[in-house]
Amino acid sequence: MTTSTAGSKPDLLSAEAGRRRTFAVISHPDAGKSTLTEALVLHAKAITEAGAIHGKAGRRSTVSDWMEMEKARGISITSTALQFPYTTQAGNSCVINLLDTPGHADFSEDTYRVLTAVDSAVMLIDAAKGLEPQTLKLFQVCRHRRIPIITVINKWDRPGRHALELMDEIAERIGLKPTPLTWPVGIAGDFKGVLDRRTGMFIRYTRTAGGATAAPEEHIAPDAAHEAAGIDWDTAVEESELLSADDADFDPETFRDCSSTPVLFTSAALNFGVNQLLDVLAELAPPPNGALDVDGNRRDATAPFSAFVFKVQAGMDSAHRDRIAYARVCSGTFERGDVLTHASTGKPFVTKYAQSVFGQQRSTLDTAWPGDVIGLANAAALRPGDTLYADVAVQYPPIPSFSPEHFAVARGTDPSKHKQFRKGIEQLDQEGVVQVLRSDRRGDQAPVLAAVGPMQFEVASHRMAAEFSAPIALEPLPYTVARLCDPEGAETLQKLASVEVFTRTDGALLAVFSTKWRLENVARENPTVSLRSLVAAGD
Incomplete structure (x- = not known):
């Protein structure tokens, strides 16, 4: 078996790990997440022109939203990995591993998987709407996993709420102390630039045509800022002083301790404030620090190689029916061709087809370090x-x-596509697009698809038709609640009305109920039956 090179190059390994910044962007739908992702890549010079400005005829889709449904809907349906180098304005270089996540609540499982693979998160908030339900749910996941959060107030070029009001909302609703690093010069809808609270400089922005290219910045000394921005500058200074009086200056220790959040103001659509966010990520976001194993012991980043598969995705290349397993490097050095061990089976896994992933684009990857995301092609044996x-x-x-919370029977509409139907359902199950449930009562030709949200069914139907040429018809089932049960309890539950028991692919028995009241009645009338809760979306 090939031996990891981690032990032979500890200094290089530590240095490379220290350069990595692996983070996710989380938000409520339509807060501008994919637009911000595109702007970050643009400012890092990994692409030359952004394509996320909706409503502009002939514009490209974003590099992170590559699925046909994403292009048509204008929303993120699946998470995406983007890796690119970045040099800060101070001349420090780092490697950014950016994981774009679906904002829609129906795809909470995909976002949750991504949050297992990052060291920090950027929480994007719409300047007009403030904290929204899905943002709050994702924040709770970050809090549970002790993931430091950088907050970005987006869309400051549009009318919105007062900046101080938004700071109060963050403090009151999620319990994090907001410590702004930049402060807007100009009210929401009249974005002139920002006051850099660490240097006192006025950073003035200039619009570019359609926001397609990086916005020029002009750094103006404090004593000349009033002449450049007038009363808007004076107001920004006064409000910044109020923040300092309220102990809202950035504190690295409380940020790392997940009790405060640095805040920046941007307009991702105009590429305003994006450079400042990249610099903050490079300078303040934590580098990889190993990972906790199942026993709660930390495997240090400099230990021999290990990686965690957080996502499996097929259909990225219509010309090839391969699939990519996304693995986050937790420790050691990866070199293409290494023979690794698959922990759950003990079998060897050959890494000949390792790839670096940039949205839908892929290229051969020879070496990777802690924090990096490896794309492992044709990884049929791997699961999230x-x-x-x-x-x-x-x-x-x-x-x-x-x-x-949603269940539907899937049936192939073309009997001649039986093999394609089975293969497609199996693929969607392995990727985690939907959960697949089966029972003797319904038979193997009528699996039940189970989803957090109904949009998952749309994705499943679209992919079955487009990728496997096996269109399906979905018959909704009248169930809304699921619980884990044991074989003894399953026998009792199967005899009851408005209850059905299925076997999930991993062998778990799921009892499903028409309503939560039906569940409560069954539990009360059958106290010996064990019914255990599953993880709820957003927990």
Whole structure:
């Protein structure tokens, strides 16, 4: 078995790990997440022109939203990995691993998986809407996983709420102390630039045509800022002083301790404030620090190689029916061709087809370091939650499945496509697009698809038709609640009305109920039956 090179190059390994910044962008739908992702890549010079300005005829789609449904709907449906180098304005270089996530609540499972693979998160807030329900749910996941959060107030070029009001809302609703690093010069809808609260400088922005290219910045000394921005500058200074009086200056220790959040103001659509965010990520976001195994012990980033599979995706290239397993490097050095061990099976896994992923684009990857995301092609044996390692065994915690709330029987509409139907359903199940449930009562030709939200069914139907040429018809089932049960309890539950028991692909028995009141009645009338809760979306 190939040996990891981690032990032979500890200094290089530590240095490369220290350069990595691996983070996710989280938000409520339509807060501008994919637009911000595109702007970050643009300012890092990884692309030359942004394509996220909706309503502009002939514009490209974003690099992170590549699925046909994403292009048509203008929303993110699946998470995407983007890696690119960045040099700060101070001349420090780093490697950005950016994981764009779906904002829609129906795809909470995908976002949750991504949050197992990052060291920090950028929480994007719409300047007009403030904290929205999905943002709050995702924040709770970050809090549970102790992920430091950088907050970005977006769309400051449009009418919105007062900046101080938004700071109060963050403090009151999520319990984080907001510590703004930049402060807007000009009210929402009249964005002239920002006051850099660490240097006192006025950073003035200039619009570009359609926001397609990086916005020029002009750094103006404090004593000349009034002449440049007038009363808007004076107001920004006064409000910044109020923040300092309220102990709202940035504190690295409370940020790392997840009790405060640095705040920046941007207009991602105009590329205003994006450079400042990149610099803050490079300077303040934590580098990889290993990962906790199933026993709660930390495997240090300089230990022999290990990685955690957080996502499996097929259909990225219509010319090839391969699939990519996304694995976050937790420790050690990866070199293409290494023979690793698949922890759950103990079998060897060959990494000949390792790739670097940039949205839908892929290129051969020879070496990767802690914090990097590896794309492993044709990885049929890998599932989300799997662990790979070299030399010293390790097992990372599995990713829990969310509690489904929507159920539908799937049937192939073309009997001649039987094999394609089975293969497609199996593929969607393995990727975690939907959960697949089966029972003797319904038979193998009528699997039940279970989802957190109904949009997952749309994705499943679209992919079955487009990728497997096996269109399906979905028959909704009248269930809304699921619980885990044991074989003894399943026998009792199967005899009851408005209750059905299915076997999930991983072997778990799921009892589904028409309503939560039906569940309560069944539990009360059958106290010996064990009914255990699953992880709820957003927990």
